[in-house]
Amino acid sequence: MATLKTIRKRIGSVKNTQKITKAMKMVSAAKLRRAQTRLINARPYSNKMQEILSNLFYLMPEEEKNKHPLLQNRNEIKTAEFLIITSDRGLCGGFNGNLLRRIDSVLKEKSLVVPEVKITVSGRRGRDYFRARKKEPDQFITGMPEDVPFEKTLEMANDLIKGYIEGRFDEFYLVYNYFRSAISQEIRIERILPFELQPSALEGSNTYLPTHIYEPTRTEVLNDLIPRALAMMIRRAFLESIAGEYGARMVAMDNATSNSSDMIYDLTLQMNRLRQAVITTELMDIVNGAEALK
Amino acid sequence: MAKMHLEIVTPEKPIVTAEIDELVAPGALGEFGVLPGHTTLFTALGSGRLVYTQGNQSKSLEVSGGFAEVCDNRITVMADTVKE
Numbered sequence: 001m002a003t004l005k006t007i008r009k010r011i012g013s014v015k016n017t018q019k020i021t022k023a024m025k026m027v028s029a030a031k032l033r034r035a036q037t038r039l040i041n042a043r044p045y046s047n048k049m050q051e052i053l054s055n056l057f058y059l060m061p062e063e064e065k066n067k068h069p070l071l072q073n074r075n076e077i078k079t080a081e082f083l084i085i086t087s088d089r090g091l092c093g094g095f096n097g098n099l100l101r102r103i104d105s106v107l108k109e110k111s112l113v114v115p116e117v118k119i120t121v122s123g124r125r126g127r128d129y130f131r132a133r134k135k136e137p138d139q140f141i142t143g144m145p146e147d148v149p150f151e152k153t154l155e156m157a158n159d160l161i162k163g164y165i166e167g168r169f170d171e172f173y174l175v176y177n178y179f180r181s182a183i184s185q186e187i188r189i190e191r192i193l194p195f196e197l198q199p200s201a202l203e204g205s206n207t208y209l210p211t212h213i214y215e216p217t218r219t220e221v222l223n224d225l226i227p228r229a230l231a232m233m234i235r236r237a238f239l240e241s242i243a244g245e246y247g248a249r250m251v252a253m254d255n256a257t258s259n260s261s262d263m264i265y266d267l268t269l270q271m272n273r274l275r276q277a278v279i280t281t282e283l284m285d286i287v288n289g290a291e292a293l294k
Numbered sequence: 295m296a297k298m299h300l301e302i303v304t305p306e307k308p309i310v311t312a313e314i315d316e317l318v319a320p321g322a323l324g325e326f327g328v329l330p331g332h333t334t335l336f337t338a339l340g341s342g343r344l345v346y347t348q349g350n351q352s353k354s355l356e357v358s359g360g361f362a363e364v365c366d367n368r369i370t371v372m373a374d375t376v377k378e
Contacts, residue, residue, distance in 0.1 A: 041308065042305060044303050048370055048372060056363075150374075207366060209366055210333055211334070212336040213334065213336070216323055224338060224361075
């Protein structure tokens with residue numbers, strides 16, 4: 001049976017928790033705004049990059065198009081690698097959980113078809129998840145800065161291209177939470193190597209366009225452009241994930257705050273009932289005592 | 295005279311979207327100019343001043359690194375860094 005004192009104590013602790021969740025919600029909202037601006041500013045570059053690549057290859061002579069190794073699907077896929085982007089911190093609702101559960105089943109399916117499946121995990125949450133399932137990630141990234149420097153992703157992209165050419169893997173996938181809005185994320189699994197081109201906007205247009213003039217040369221230009229395009233995809237995935245994380249945390253903390261309000265309400269009601277009951281019993285005692293003295 | 299559509303973007307943020315008459319940009323092999331009706335071109339960028347003209351006004355920006363594409367009267371400049 002709860003006593004007045006224990007109820008008061010619980011109300012106090014729920015109030016403290018509420019203060020924390022409220023503060024975290026506020027902080028997440030502020031960080032979300034910043035992450036969102038970064039993401040929105042980065043999207044045009046990344047879209048342009050895709051557009052230009054599609055145009056380039058669209059206007060390229062057929063025989064040249066098929067020469068580029070990064071665009072070729074390999075006949076036999078021995079190793080598939082996944083980069084799974086999660087957050088370093090928790091308390092963001094189903095943000096990591098949903099993604100990890102989903103990718104776990106995808107990985108299981110994949111390993112039926114492909115002899116070797118490697119995973120690179122970004123974010124402590126993801127690593128802990130795979131560790132708990134006795135599956136140490138092959139590579140682990142943590143503490144990605146929030147502005148996700150382009151140089152850093154460029155390094156990753158160059159490393160990927162090297163790995164692909166050397167045959168360390170035959171397919172590379174990006175797994176991340178796409179930022180649909182502050183309150184909703186969408187799990188995306190995208191294959192980035194071999195490189196997939198989107199259909200060009202020029203397709204079906206009537207104007208005749210000659211193949212591009214390349215300066216300095218086609219090979220040099222492509223060797224420069226493709227790593228950048230990859231780097232931008234990776235950077236964007238990170239930015240999407242970071243913005244999504246704050247959005248998810250904001251929502252989770254908002255729910256937590258309103259849940260604790262409900263809890264405080266219920267507890268206060270319970271406390272007042274109990275207090276009333278105590279007063280009534282005390283009064284009865286006094287009245288009974290007075291009666292007995294007569 | 296026909297105008298060209300110019301877009302300048304960097305990895306950090308989009309910089310300029312404009313309808314222009316003329317563009318002069320620092321290519322990797324030296325400066326090049328673009329007028330409406332230019333053939334399709336794809337070039338790496340060096341560093342230097344990029345100047346574009348709208349009517350009789352011209353604006354210039356400091357760019358370094360990146361690429362430019364000219365295709366069907368649309369110019370896309372993807373610079374690594376852009377300064378006023």
